[in-house]
Amino acid sequence: MESKEITISRGLEGIYIAETTLCKIDGANGRLWYRGYPIEVLAENSNYEEVSYLLLFGKLPNRKELSAFRERLKAERDVPPVVFDIVEEMSGRAHPMDVLRTCISSLSIYDEDPEDKSQQANIRRAIKLIAKTASIVAYMGRYRQGKDYVPPDSSLDHSANFLYMLTGKKPDEMAAKLIDLMFILHAEHGSNASTFSTLVTGSTLADVYAAVTAGAATLKGPLHGGADEAALRMMYSIGDPDNTETYIEEALEGKRRIMGFGHRVYKAYDPRAKIVRKYLELYQERNPSEEVSRLLQIALRAEKLMLEKLSKTKGIWPNIDFFAGPLYRAIDVPAELFTPIFAASRMVGWCAHLFEYWQNNRLFRPLDNYVGEVDKKYVPIDQRE
Ligand code: ACO
Numbered sequence: 001m002e003s004k005e006i007t008i009s010r011g012l013e014g015i016y017i018a019e020t021t022l023c024k025i026d027g028a029n030g031r032l033w034y035r036g037y038p039i040e041v042l043a044e045n046s047n048y049e050e051v052s053y054l055l056l057f058g059k060l061p062n063r064k065e066l067s068a069f070r071e072r073l074k075a076e077r078d079v080p081p082v083v084f085d086i087v088e089e090m091s092g093r094a095h096p097m098d099v100l101r102t103c104i105s106s107l108s109i110y111d112e113d114p115e116d117k118s119q120q121a122n123i124r125r126a127i128k129l130i131a132k133t134a135s136i137v138a139y140m141g142r143y144r145q146g147k148d149y150v151p152p153d154s155s156l157d158h159s160a161n162f163l164y165m166l167t168g169k170k171p172d173e174m175a176a177k178l179i180d181l182m183f184i185l186h187a188e189h190g191s192n193a194s195t196f197s198t199l200v201t202g203s204t205l206a207d208v209y210a211a212v213t214a215g216a217a218t219l220k221g222p223l224h225g226g227a228d229e230a231a232l233r234m235m236y237s238i239g240d241p242d243n244t245e246t247y248i249e250e251a252l253e254g255k256r257r258i259m260g261f262g263h264r265v266y267k268a269y270d271p272r273a274k275i276v277r278k279y280l281e282l283y284q285e286r287n288p289s290e291e292v293s294r295l296l297q298i299a300l301r302a303e304k305l306m307l308e309k310l311s312k313t314k315g316i317w318p319n320i321d322f323f324a325g326p327l328y329r330a331i332d333v334p335a336e337l338f339t340p341i342f343a344a345s346r347m348v349g350w351c352a353h354l355f356e357y358w359q360n361n362r363l364f365r366p367l368d369n370y371v372g373e374v375d376k377k378y379v380p381i382d383q384r385e
Pocket of ligand 1: 227256258262321
């Protein structure tokens with residue numbers, strides 16, 4: 001048999017799959033830009049609708065463009081009938097991400113013209129998906145708490161409306177800022193696992209709904225989107241801040257991973273984690289709560305120990321998911337919705353990457369190196385041992 005040197009890149013580590021103008025990550029220095037704008041600047045000054053426009057259209061909108069884009073999002077905020085059925089049927093039996101993935105997939109039946117593959121039609125689909133996914137997640141949260149659907153409020157922007165549809169209360173300015181911040185920070189992040197699987201599915205020329213459903217399915221895992229919930233659950237298991245060091249030491253000795261730490265690309269402090277930590281501390285200062293104070297103490301002590309132990313030796317630093325849980329708890333978001341919110345925020349990143357990739361589409365078809373036998377003798381079933 002032909003033998004040649006084969007290099008396998010496990011997890012496609014170090015492999016470039018496309019050119020992009022969407023997002024640059026400088027993993028060595030912990031820097032991140034969306035379309036050239038530093039994430040810190042967008043987090044401080046922008047909002048999710050503006051960032052979504054930037055990602056989809058390649059430029060920051062002027063007032064008129066932003067207002068028209070907002071109106072289009074608002075017009076798509078309703079939760080369609082089949083979604084109520086799916087949420088009600090699946091919620092007691094399935095993981096929230098399974099429910100959400102199924103709901104996202106079901107949105108294809110409401111497409112105005114599935115045969116229209118134009119960029120304009122795809123933008124229309126992206127707007128529908130961004131608006132409706134947030135409303136679906138809010139309703140999933142309501143249903144799980146045994147509460148009724150709250151219809152959208154057109155006086156609120158995208159993320160504040162999400163929080164309103166989830167809690168039934170109009171958020172104050174600070175809570176609205178925090179949820180919007182989380183939507184911005186999760187909107188985009190290069191060719192991460194869920195975006196990559198969106199592209200793989202899209203590269204077959206399957207439609208937008210199929211591609212982002214694959215993205216949502218991929219996001220579920222604890223090594224990707226599920227880490228924020230897992231990190232918070234770890235903090236609850238630690239319970240008392242004084243238990244933090246013992247818990248972390250034992251986990252590391254037992255070769256268990258500390259969720260919310262480490263990243264394939266960042267070998268420095270994830271800039272998004274710094275922003276989340278800053279706003280969490282600010283919120284706690286202004287709206288002190290016992291639960292958040294305890295979680296924050298645990299998080300800061302765990303961070304200190306992890307930095308001492310693993311940052312220099314293994315390049316393990318906090319990622320966005322580490323402080324996300326306490327921040328969500330500060331604004332009353334239940335843990336089981338963290339990953340669904342991540343999906344709702346990342347919907348724009350999935351769509352923007354897909355549309356960019358389609359401009360120069362090539363079917364993904366990597367190779368694997370077969371290491372089994374060949375030409376084995378076929379034994380009829382009755383003669384097998
Ligand atoms: N806790 C403890 N040790 C860790 C952690 C962690 N969180 N992450 C990596 N390590 C260790 C590994 O055990 C390994 O040690 P070894 O060389 O002694 O075997 C070394 O660091 C390298 O680990 P890899 O698995 O090779 O690193 P990789 O780049 O594949 O992992 C990943 C990245 C999957 C994110 C990993 O750091 C991890 O599992 N983190 C916890 C889950 C998490 O927080 N995910 C969210 C990522 S951000 C996001 O998706 C939004």
